[in-house]
Amino acid sequence: MSRPDGLYILARRVLLDAVEALGDHLASVVLVGAQAIYLRVGESDLAIAPFTTDGDLVLDPAKLAEIPPLETALTRAGFFPASRDSVGVWISRQLRPGERVLEIPVDLLVPASVSPGKGRRAARLPGHGARVARNVRGLEGALFDSDRMELRSLEPGDPRRVELAVAGPAALLIAKLHKLADREGTDRERDKDALDIYRILRGCEFDDLVARYKRLGGIADSKEAADTGRQLLERLFGTTRAVGCALAARSLGPLSDPEEVRQSAAILTQTLLDELRD
C-alpha cells in the first residue's frame, strides 16, 4: 500500500481532533463516509490517491446525552461553523507544510428517520444547538451495522489512537447510494461517491456484506433505507452503461481501463443483488 498523501494525513488529524472533542458523547458516534470506507477496505489497489478530506460522523439521538453541548465542545477544540447558515459542517483550519491554510470539514449527521428535527435540514438535538448537526437520509444503517475499530494518527510524532464505532460495509454502501442519488448534476463530487461504492463492492467480503445487508433489511428503523438502497444499486450500477458505473470509471481517469471498471462494477452489483434476493 502506498504511503498516504499529506492531505489524507491532515484529514485524519482533524478527524481525531473532532473525535477527542466529542469525547463525552463518543458512545453515540459512528464514523461513516470515505474515511470509514478506507478503514474497511484499505486504499485498495485502485490507481488513485484518497482525496477525501472531510470526516463524516453520525450521531445516534437515542444515545446522545444533552450535555455538554456539542457546539461548545467543538468550538473549544478549534472548530467553527462553515458559515452563518451552514448546518452540521464544522471547519478546522490547518496549515499544510509549505502551503496555504486549508479548511478541513467534519460533518455531524443524524439519520433523518430517527432525527428529532422534522424540518428539512437541522437535526435539532435536545440540549444542543439547532444547527450543530443535520438530517441525512439513508444513514440509518450506521446505527445498527458498525464495529469498534481503532483510529490512529498517521503522523510519526502523534501517538493518538482512539477506539470508536465505524460503520459496517452494508451501512456504508446504503449511505453512499443515497448520497449519489441525492446529488444532481455530474460534478466531481458525484464521481467520488460512485468510486467509493465501487471500492466497497470490490474490497468487501461478499458473504459478510450480504449478511449485514440482510440484517439491516430486517430492522424496522433501517429497513426503508436498505430497501431503497437495493433499488438504487440496481438503477445506478446494474448494467455496464448505468450512470454509477460510468462515474466510477471517469473518476479513475486515464490510469485505468474504463471498460474494466464499468464491467467490474456491474458484475459485482449483479452478484450482490442475486445474493440479496435469496
Added chain:
Amino acid sequence: MRATLEPRSVPGLAGAQERRRGQPTQLVVVPFLSRGTRTRLREVGANYLDLTGNASIAIERPGLFIETSGADEDPNRTPRAARSLRGAKAGRVVRLLVDLQESPGVRELAALAGLDAGYVSRILALLDGEGLIQRGKRGKIESVDWPRLLRTWADESPIDARGVRHTYLDPRGIEATLRRLAQLDTEYLVTCEAAARAYAPTTSPPLLTIWTADAERLAEVLALRPAKAGMNVILVEPRDERVLAEFQLRDGVRFAPPSQVAADLLSSPGRGPNEADSLLSWMEAHPGDWRR
C-alpha cells in the same frame, strides 16, 4: 586431401581414383569419412584413409591390403545449424543457456532440456553463427550473451507463438486474483508485469498474465469472467507445458523465473517492452540473484 567428402561427391572423384594397373596409386585422405561415403568409395574401388582410422587401401605391387574401421561419427562434426529459435524445443535450450552460470556440454544440455543431442547441436550452431554464444575448442560453450539471446528469442518466438491466450475479467481486480492464486495448489505461472514486480520495482500492473495448462479450469477456480473488452487477466496455454515446471514462490504465488518473464514482456503489447528493459537491467546488475 580434402576437408570433407560427402557420398554425393564420390562419383566425381572416382575416375581419377580407380585402382588401375600400372597407374600411380592414389589415396583419398579426409579428416572423417562417414559410413555412407566409405561404402561409395569402396564401390568405385578408391583407396581411402581418414584421421579416425577408417581405411581401405589395396595396392597390387607391392602387395598391400589394409582395411580398418575407425569412428562412425565425426568427432569434430560441426552440425548443420537450425534455422531459427521458433518452437518449444529451442525455447528450452535458450532458457537453460540464459539461466545457467556454467554452460554444460551438449549432452548434458540435451538431457536437461529433454531433447536429443543432435537437435541441441543444431541450435548451438545457430547461436554460434549469430555470435550469441562463444565456443572454445571442441565446441565447449565459453560464454553466453544472454541479454541478446533473450531478445532474439523473444523476437523470433513471441509469447503469442508460444501459447494461446484467453482474456478474462476479475471484477475485484488483479490484486484479489493474486491473493486467490496464493491459496491454490495447482500448476500455473504468473508472468509479465505482475511477475517483473516480484523481482524489480516497477509500477503496479494493469494486467495479470498467467501461464496455465487449462485456462477454462483456472478461470473457473478463480471466478474470472470471460471478457473481450475491459479484461484484466490473461491466461495463456503453453504449447510446451514444460514452461510450468519452474517457478519461484513469493507470498505463496508461483512466479515465472526472470528470464521467462523478460522474454514474455518483450513480446507483450503496451508497456511490456519498457518493463522488460527495467527487468533486464536488474538482471544484469544482479546475476547472482537469478542465474544458477
